[in-house]
Amino acid sequence: MTESSERVTIVEADGVTKTFTTPDGRALPVLDDIGLRLHEGEIVALLGKSGSGKSTLLRCLAGLISPSSGTVSYRGRPLTAANPGVAMVFQSFALLPWLTVQQNVELSLQARGVEEAERRERALRAIDLIGLDGFEGAYPKELSGGMRQRVGFARALVVEPDSLFMDEPFSALDVLTAENLRNELVGLWEGHAAPVKSILIVTHNIEEAVLLADRILVLSSNPGRIRAELTVELPRPRDRRTPQFEALVDTVYGILTGREEAPSAAVAEPAAARSAATPVSTPLPPASVGGLAGLLEILLSMGGEEGLAEIADELNFEVDDLLPLVDAAVLLGFATVSAGRLAITPEGREFSAADILTSKQLFARHAARRAPLVRAIVQSLAAKDSQKLREDFFVDLLRRGYDSIDAGRQLETAIAWGRYGELYDYDADDTEFALEPGAEAYL
Numbered sequence: 114m115t116e117s118s119e120r121v122t123i124v125e126a127d128g129v130t131k132t133f134t135t136p137d138g139r140a141l142p143v144l145d146d147i148g149l150r151l152h153e154g155e156i157v158a159l160l161g162k163s164g165s166g167k168s169t170l171l172r173c174l175a176g177l178i179s180p181s182s183g184t185v186s187y188r189g190r191p192l193t194a195a196n197p198g199v200a201m202v203f204q205s206f207a208l209l210p211w212l213t214v215q216q217n218v219e220l221s222l223q224a225r226g227v228e229e230a231e232r233r234e235r236a237l238r239a240i241d242l243i244g245l246d247g248f249e250g251a252y253p254k255e256l257s258g259g260m261r262q263r264v265g266f267a268r269a270l271v272v273e274p275d276s277l278f279m280d281e282p283f284s285a286l287d288v289l290t291a292e293n294l295r296n297e298l299v300g301l302w303e304g305h306a307a308p309v310k311s312i313l314i315v316t317h318n319i320e321e322a323v324l325l326a327d328r329i330l331v332l333s334s335n336p337g338r339i340r341a342e343l344t345v346e347l348p349r350p351r352d353r354r355t356p357q358f359e360a361l362v363d364t365v366y367g368i369l370t371g372r373e374e375a376p377s378a379a380v381a382e383p384a385a386a387r388s389a390a391t392p393v394s395t396p397l398p399p400a401s402v403g404g405l406a407g408l409l410e411i412l413l414s415m416g417g418e419e420g421l422a423e424i425a426d427e428l429n430f431e432v433d434d435l436l437p438l439v440d441a442a443v444l445l446g447f448a449t450v451s452a453g454r455l456a457i458t459p460e461g462r463e464f465s466a467a468d469i470l471t472s473k474q475l476f477a478r479h480a481a482r483r484a485p486l487v488r489a490i491v492q493s494l495a496a497k498d499s500q501k502l503r504e505d506f507f508v509d510l511l512r513r514g515y516d517s518i519d520a521g522r523q524l525e526t527a528i529a530w531g532r533y534g535e536l537y538d539y540d541a542d543d544t545e546f547a548l549e550p551g552a553e554a555y556l
């Protein structure tokens with residue numbers, strides 16, 4: 114990790130790991146050897162796919178949960194309880210419905226023992242700062258989602274924390290409201306009106322990270338490690354439509370999908386860890402075969418190669434929405450990502466142009482060779498005389514790296530892919546997989 118020594122560190126994590134125990138008693142490693150520093154004067158974004166451990170890391174840094182090993186320090190002192198320098202804003206506004214806006218905001222001060230007159234005055238100031246002047250006496254149910262989140266911000270800012278921690282604070286809001294609130298937050302930060310010295314935001318939205326952060330830390334999954342660190346030097350306010358912004362989004366996208374070299378400042382995963390692809394190290398992206406075929410068609414109509422931001426624009430999607438489809442195309446060898454551009458491969462062209470039978474065969478070959486879970490299912494079924502196996506067998510294998518919900522999602526995708534390629538079938542009544550004749554030939 115690059116550090117400039119003159120910057121003052123507010124929160125530091127050193128060798129932090131976190132392993133949860135699942136309800137059936139298994140160990141689920143979620144964070145592995147995390148080292149990071151949050152300095153005065155910076156906004157840092159923690160970016161990663163769903164389940165990469167972002168919220169868990171944020172909660173460790175906030176002192177809400179303790180790491181399994183390693184230390185978290187606040188201004189040089191190891192934490193033993195909640196981090197005294199941190200105030201949090203959550204995705205689900207978490208307001209008390211029976212209290213007014215002002216009472217909700219004052220609550221944070223009450224908890225810190227501030228006396229009534231000062232509480233009142235500071236709460237009114239925070240409410241004013243965040244644009245809720247005139248709504249002091251309103252109850253949460255009388256407010257729109259955007260206004261409720263403003264209360265969430267006022268409640269955090271009123272304590273004038275050293276560091277404002279935000280966990281997906283804009284994702285429950287509609288697009289326009291979220292954009293307004295982001296811009297206002299940047300305005301407050303830039304104008305030094307926000308009474309905080311640093312901000313840490315957890316997000317899975319690449320554009321949001323590039324829009325807000327001075328530094329982006331990209332987490333890999335299973336378990337979460339810091340895969341890369343990028344410095345964002347674009348001047349604020351940032352314009353999403355500039356080529357520099359789009360190029361950075363593309364770069365981050367490439368890193369997040371794991372197919373792009375991390376920049377030199379980054380801590381990249383060892384090559385050996387990447388090459389030994391297993392169903393746990395390489396999850397199947399939640400993409401349908403139809404969606405994948407659609408993406409390849411669009412890519413072909415754009416000339417076979419295009420920037421990810423441009424493809425997202427063309428489809429009126431956010432770049433993040435494309436992630437599972439792009440991941441699937443790359444995993445299966447139908448496309449490559451380099452310097453933030455997606456390019457179709459000769460195999461991808463062949464798949465796209467093929468009639469239905471040939472497309473199924475091509476898909477079967479690529480999935481059986483390149484998608485670790487599909488491959489594991491075909492191999493396991495082929496090894497059995499009956500060529501049948503209960504779903505539980507695979508669930509148990511997956512539970513070494515996924516919780517039960519994610520393990521179920523992995524199997525859902527594997528079933529859809531295996532069925533399309535006619536590699537195996539799945540009987541939902543018997544919860545049993547059965548190999549299709551001739552499927553071993555694809556291994």
Ligand SMILES: Nc1ncnc2c1ncn2[C@@H]1O[C@H](COP(=O)(O)OP(=O)(O)OP(=O)(O)O)[C@@H](O)[C@H]1O
Pocket residue numbers: 133134135141143161162163164165166167168169170317515516519
């Ligand atoms: N208290 C807990 N007990 C057991 N497992 C947990 C607990 N908290 C989180 N997990 C698991 O840890 C993993 C990481 O969860 P976390 O919420 O930190 O990820 P995330 O990157 O923030 O995901 P998302 O973007 O979907 O919120 C998940 O598999 C989750 O189910």
